[in-house]
Amino acid sequence: xxxxxxxxxxxxKAYNNSEFLNSRDARILRxxxxxxxxxxxxxxxxxxxxxxxFGSARIKPVKTANQDLNKLKKTKASKAKIKDxxxxxxxxxxxxxxxxxxxxxxxxxxxxxxxxxFVVCSGGGPGIMEAANRGASRAKGLSxxxxxxxxxxxxxxxxxxxxxxxxxxxxxxxKFWFAYLAKALVIMPGGYGTLDEFFELLTLxxxxxxxxxxxxxxxxxxxxxxxxxxxxxxRKGMISKNDLKLFxxxxxxxxxxxxxxxxxxxxxxxxxxxxxxxxxxxx
Numbered sequence: 001x002x003x004x005x006x007x008x009x010x011x012x013k014a015y016n017n018s019e020f021l022n023s024r025d026a027r028i029l030r031x032x033x034x035x036x037x038x039x040x041x042x043x044x045x046x047x048x049x050x051x052x053x054f055g056s057a058r059i060k061p062v063k064t065a066n067q068d069l070n071k072l073k074k075t076k077a078s079k080a081k082i083k084d085x086x087x088x089x090x091x092x093x094x095x096x097x098x099x100x101x102x103x104x105x106x107x108x109x110x111x112x113x114x115x116x117x118f119v120v121c122s123g124g125g126p127g128i129m130e131a132a133n134r135g136a137s138r139a140k141g142l143s144x145x146x147x148x149x150x151x152x153x154x155x156x157x158x159x160x161x162x163x164x165x166x167x168x169x170x171x172x173x174x175k176f177w178f179a180y181l182a183k184a185l186v187i188m189p190g191g192y193g194t195l196d197e198f199f200e201l202l203t204l205x206x207x208x209x210x211x212x213x214x215x216x217x218x219x220x221x222x223x224x225x226x227x228x229x230x231x232x233x234x235r236k237g238m239i240s241k242n243d244l245k246l247f248x249x250x251x252x253x254x255x256x257x258x259x260x261x262x263x264x265x266x267x268x269x270x271x272x273x274x275x276x277x278x279x280x281x282x283x
Contacts, residue, residue, distance in 0.1 A: 034173040038166055045163055050121035050144060050181040051105055051260065053098060054197045055128025055188030065092040094189050095131045097219070097253050101186065102135025104257045110141050118183060118264060119144055124165065125154040128188045133159035146174050179204065183268060184260050185216045189223045205246055215263035216247035217256050224249060
């Protein structure tokens with residue numbers, strides 16, 4: 001007599017169940033994944049510290065801004081559109097300055113021992129983020145990109161080191177990784193996102209939740225003084241005088257580079273004076 005075949009249902013393991021992993025109940029697992037997976041990659045790449053660049057995603061390279069403006073003039077676009085393009089061209093200097101500063105810092109850090117120190121890190125997208133990664137790539141160094149999934153897709157820029165290209169879902173996990181590895185911050189001109197990132201990390205430094213030394217550069221006095229009036233906050237008693245010393249406002253690439261190099265050397269490395277004073281080669 002032929003035996004009747006019994007079909008035994010074998011359930012899927014929980015960690016292979018994509019429906020569960022993407023469900024509300026598994027949110028904690030997704031959060032942990034955004035901590036553990038980057039941690040593993042940084043360990044494998046021997047990355048222990050970064051210099052984080054924040055700034056607008058809307059700022060264009062000079063060449064692109066020039067081309068856009070010339071195209072609008074040729075097509076006899078409206079005065080409003082031409083005015084916007086002129087502002088884009090004016091702001092494009094920050095793209096070039098970011099790229100140059102990232103280039104100099106990367107070239108300098110690659111001469112240190114051990115290597116892979118103070119790796120340039122950005123939010124991974126366009127604008128200032130792209131400029132920072134581009135500068136590091138031009139110096140033939142590593143660079144990190146912490147991209148974030150948004151309703152309007154933000155795609156990683158092409159200059160990020162492949163092994164250090166990350167895509168986050170949770171803003172707070174992305175912010176954690178910015179803060180956890182950072183040994184310095186560069187705040188270029190930007191909008192709401194830049195201000196959010198700047199003030200959150202500044203608050204952590206002010207309240208000593210971040211205990212490590214964290215030199216913070218605000219780039220371009222004219223821009224930031226027109227946007228923020230922190231001296232007035234001090235005058236009104238909202239912050240102390242020492243809180244104004246938690247960051248340094250600089251006006252050019254050389255000033256930013258010398259300040260960061262000096263602070264990072266003083267607090268994090270023991271290198272010969274001759275190397276400290278050596279300037280990287282500029283192209």
